[in-house]
Amino acid sequence: MKKPFAVALMTLAALPALAGSPARDTILAGLATEAKKADPSFAGFSADRGASFFGATQKGGKPDTPSCTSCHGTTPEATGTTRAGKPVEPLAVSKVPTRYTDPEKVAKWFQRNCTSVLGRECTALEKGDFITFMATR
Amino acid sequence: MLKHILPATLLLLAATPALAGGKMFPPTADPVVKKECGACHMAYQPQLLPRKSWEAMMDRLSDHFGENASLDDKTRDAIKAYLTANAGDGGKWLRGVNTANPPQRISEMPRFKKEHGEGKVQRMKEKSGVKTWADCVACHKQADRGYYEDD
Numbered sequence: 343m344k345k346p347f348a349v350a351l352m353t354l355a356a357l358p359a360l361a362g363s364p365a366r367d368t369i370l371a372g373l374a375t376e377a378k379k380a381d382p383s384f385a386g387f388s389a390d391r392g393a394s395f396f397g398a399t400q401k402g403g404k405p406d407t408p409s410c411t412s413c414h415g416t417t418p419e420a421t422g423t424t425r426a427g428k429p430v431e432p433l434a435v436s437k438v439p440t441r442y443t444d445p446e447k448v449a450k451w452f453q454r455n456c457t458s459v460l461g462r463e464c465t466a467l468e469k470g471d472f473i474t475f476m477a478t479r
Numbered sequence: 480m481l482k483h484i485l486p487a488t489l490l491l492l493a494a495t496p497a498l499a500g501g502k503m504f505p506p507t508a509d510p511v512v513k514k515e516c517g518a519c520h521m522a523y524q525p526q527l528l529p530r531k532s533w534e535a536m537m538d539r540l541s542d543h544f545g546e547n548a549s550l551d552d553k554t555r556d557a558i559k560a561y562l563t564a565n566a567g568d569g570g571k572w573l574r575g576v577n578t579a580n581p582p583q584r585i586s587e588m589p590r591f592k593k594e595h596g597e598g599k600v601q602r603m604k605e606k607s608g609v610k611t612w613a614d615c616v617a618c619h620k621q622a623d624r625g626y627y628e629d630d
Contacts, residue, residue, distance in 0.1 A: 404546065406545045406546075407546070425519075425611065426519055426611060426614060427520070427610055427613060428519055428520050428521070453547075457549075458547045
């Protein structure tokens with residue numbers, strides 16, 4: 343019981359103060375616990391890794407959506423477009439402060455979009471890095 | 480003469496939804512349908528497809544026109560119930576549809592093709608940079624209110 347709490351505290355401390363949101367911190371803490379379970383050497387999320395993941399071209403997913411950027415565009419502060427032409431609010435927390443604060447919404451969209459883009463669910467590390475990156479933008 | 484006819488026609492259109500040539504439909508009313516379907520595209524009016532199309536679509540959301548649109552079972556069932564209960568079977572818009580094997584895409588419906596098939600519409604679409612037929616509101620500004628008569 344003690345360990346997840348310690349990891350959670352470490353994660354909280356690592357977050358930039360500006361992007362702070364208790365709800366987002368809770369989501370990240372949960373992902374940190376999961377990441378630690380998957381890999382005991384886990385030492386916190388990385389915005390840089392998140393940035394590379396966001397921009398990467400993936401294999402194994404659906405051909406129309408090889409990358410996060412297929413719909414969200416390459417700039418997290420900009421509005422994206424779904425394949426059906428509907429605008430998608432920016433992913434950057436600086437633009438949409440409510441991003442990554444609703445656990446159900448976060449779970450739903452990672453599940454869907456990871457399956458579309460990578461052909462599998464994302465790992466806790468990937469999700470945590472992604473949110474950490476978006477919290478710096 | 481035209482001056483009087485036009486406002487009168489507009490008034491008439493506004494007063495008679497769902498009657499004008501099968502190109503007006505009641506707006507999608509269900510809040511869950513509006514939220515979930517509307518997250519990625521306009522929450523298309525259920526009358527635009529026959530029941531059989533909606534059933535097939537809602538049964539394989541993990542491959543929704545090349546996209547994973549999975550929902551939890553409860554949400555999926557609620558949306559399916561609304562779409563099938565309000566499907567377009569028997570309506571004017573569905574004339575000429577092979578009901579045994581209906582299209583999955585609204586853009587493959589016979590009347591859709593008839594209305595959008597001419598060179599003029601194609602050129603309008605290309606000129607305005609509209610990427611997909613799925614983006615109704617790009618041209619029909621009030622499409623989400625069920626109004627497609629503005630052509």
